[in-house]
Amino acid sequence: MNDTIAAIATPYGSGGIGVIRISGPRAFEIVTLLFSTTQGPKKITPVLVSHRVRHGFILDNSDPATPQVIDEVLVIPMQAPRSYTAEDVVEIQAHSGTIVLKIILELVISQGARLSEPGEFTKRAFLNQRIDLTQAEAVADIINARSANSLKFASSQNRGELNRRIQQLRAPLINLLSRLEASIDFPDEVETFEISPDERDQLDQVMEKSKKFIQQHDDACFLKDGIRVAICGKPNVGKSSLMNRLLEQDKSIITPVPGTTRDPIEEGLNINGIPFVIIDTAGIHETDDLVEIIGIEKAKDHIATADLILFMIEPGSVFSEKEFQKMIPPEENLEKKIIMVINKIDLLQEHGNKDLPQLTPAHAKIPVVKISALLNQGIKQLKEKIVETCIRDLSLERSAVIPNLRHKKALELTLSFLESVKTGLAQGQEEETLAIDMKNSIDSLGTITGETASIDILDTIFNNFCIGK
Ligand SMILES: Nc1nc2c(ncn2[C@@H]2O[C@H](COP(=O)(O)OP(=O)(O)OP(=O)(O)O)[C@@H](O)[C@H]2O)c(=O)[nH]1
Numbered sequence: 041m042n043d044t045i046a047a048i049a050t051p052y053g054s055g056g057i058g059v060i061r062i063s064g065p066r067a068f069e070i071v072t073l074l075f076s077t078t079q080g081p082k083k084i085t086p087v088l089v090s091h092r093v094r095h096g097f098i099l100d101n102s103d104p105a106t107p108q109v110i111d112e113v114l115v116i117p118m119q120a121p122r123s124y125t126a127e128d129v130v131e132i133q134a135h136s137g138t139i140v141l142k143i144i145l146e147l148v149i150s151q152g153a154r155l156s157e158p159g160e161f162t163k164r165a166f167l168n169q170r171i172d173l174t175q176a177e178a179v180a181d182i183i184n185a186r187s188a189n190s191l192k193f194a195s196s197q198n199r200g201e202l203n204r205r206i207q208q209l210r211a212p213l214i215n216l217l218s219r220l221e222a223s224i225d226f227p228d229e230v231e232t233f234e235i236s237p238d239e240r241d242q243l244d245q246v247m248e249k250s251k252k253f254i255q256q257h258d259d260a261c262f263l264k265d266g267i268r269v270a271i272c273g274k275p276n277v278g279k280s281s282l283m284n285r286l287l288e289q290d291k292s293i294i295t296p297v298p299g300t301t302r303d304p305i306e307e308g309l310n311i312n313g314i315p316f317v318i319i320d321t322a323g324i325h326e327t328d329d330l331v332e333i334i335g336i337e338k339a340k341d342h343i344a345t346a347d348l349i350l351f352m353i354e355p356g357s358v359f360s361e362k363e364f365q366k367m368i369p370p371e372e373n374l375e376k377k378i379i380m381v382i383n384k385i386d387l388l389q390e391h392g393n394k395d396l397p398q399l400t401p402a403h404a405k406i407p408v409v410k411i412s413a414l415l416n417q418g419i420k421q422l423k424e425k426i427v428e429t430c431i432r433d434l435s436l437e438r439s440a441v442i443p444n445l446r447h448k449k450a451l452e453l454t455l456s457f458l459e460s461v462k463t464g465l466a467q468g469q470e471e472e473t474l475a476i477d478m479k480n481s482i483d484s485l486g487t488i489t490g491e492t493a494s495i496d497i498l499d500t501i502f503n504n505f506c507i508g509k
């Protein structure tokens with residue numbers, strides 16, 4: 041933390057502007073050595089005033105007699121603690137080209153800065169207590185957001201919303217622990233510990249809220265990683281044709297030959313800001329073809345792990361309970377969301393409406409959408425139905441705070457400690473034992489915000505960042 045770090049903060053490649061970021065006690069000094077407001081040999085040392093942009097040039101002074109202008113730049117100095125890392129920071133805005141940024145970075149390093157590690161700027165912001173751990177994690181989430189929704193959650197977390205909620209959970213626990221400890225430390229002055237109805241209420245509320253957060257994580261996983269939609273059906277019903285229509289690109293091979301698709305093909309798709317992963321699978325039927333058999337096994341794996349199944353069927357065929365269950369086993373289809381997609385409705389004129397497959401009464405609740413993948417008909421309605429089916433029972437609008445997997449595990453741990461506090465209370469356990477469980481539950485909440493996070497946790501989090509962030 042005592043050295044000065046530097047990195048290129050913008051993506052590799054050509055662009056309008058590229059930023060080099062320098063943070064640490066020597067940031068101002070290093071930039072002053074390389075920066076000049078005039079193009080010729082440096083006559084006066086420029087003064088950098090905090091939060092004032094300066095225009096000038098980065099010079100290579102290795103031969104002081106003939107300084108070489110590397111690039112025309114803007115320099116933004118930010119004195120501690122009013123900066124991203126809460127240290128002295130200078131950002132150099134140069135033109136963005138691989139070579140120009142690399143040379144400027146090398147000059148900065150030749151003056152004594154060190155190349156930063158991944159996430160080191162954000163890590164410093166955390167260690168300097170400008171942000172808590174959930175906010176640091178949110179920085180990575182904002183950078184990696186793949187949909188408007190993920191961005192919304194990450195941004196609210198970045199503003200400290202999750203931190204506030206976790207502190208709200210911790211506060212009553214800390215109060216309870218301090219009462220417990222007082223009765224342990226001063227047994228003569230303080231009465232034997234007994235939990236008050238209010239405290240019991242608060243304990244229950246903390247547990248309730250923790251459970252809710254965990255649920256929100258599970259719901260939101262969909263929205264962060266993409267809702268997995270598997271297209272399944274018999275060979276040749278038009279699964280690959282539908283895949284390509286949904287994606288609006290030729291991703292899967294389409295032929296009139298049944299058994300065209302073997303390997304499952306998956307691709308991300310954004311509908312109304314919600315990320316989906318669409319999976320085209322091999323047609324499921326009885327076959328002796330070894331390659332097809334493997335493809336069918338894989339198709340079944342994808343059906344089992346999908347969040348939504350598009351069960352495809354074509355006019356003229358009959359919905360058979362037995363075949364349906366071969367594709368989607370009954371235990372799956374109780375929990376799974378399923379849409380029946382009748383494809384090739386352009387052929388109906390030929391066959392007439394009587395050829396539409398009918399669901400059996402047992403499956404009457406499955407929504408049906410009619411499309412023609414060939415003529416691109418009904419695709420918009422199908423997309424709407426997909427969104428409606430998946431989002432219907434998610435309770436996300438009420439709260440924009442979404443714990444990630446790490447937070448969820450910490451919350452589960454907290455819950456298990458609080459469960460044992462409750463059992464302990466019921467069984468009249470000793471105060472010392474109760475206090476240990478209470479303390480563990482508080483510490484485990486603290487790993488979320490970083491108060492009690494170990495070096496290992498910090499390393500795992502910051503190593504996932506890009507360099508320069
Ligand atoms: N008339 C008509 N033909 C279609 C429609 N959709 C697909 N087809 C045709 O049906 C045939 C099979 O289409 P695919 O998309 O390859 O079917 P699939 O279900 O992926 O087939 P497999 O990968 O072999 O299981 C092709 O000849 C398509 O042109 C449609 O809406 N109407």
Ligand SMILES: [Mg+2]
Pocket residue numbers: 279280281292293294300301320321
């Ligand atoms: Mg196919």
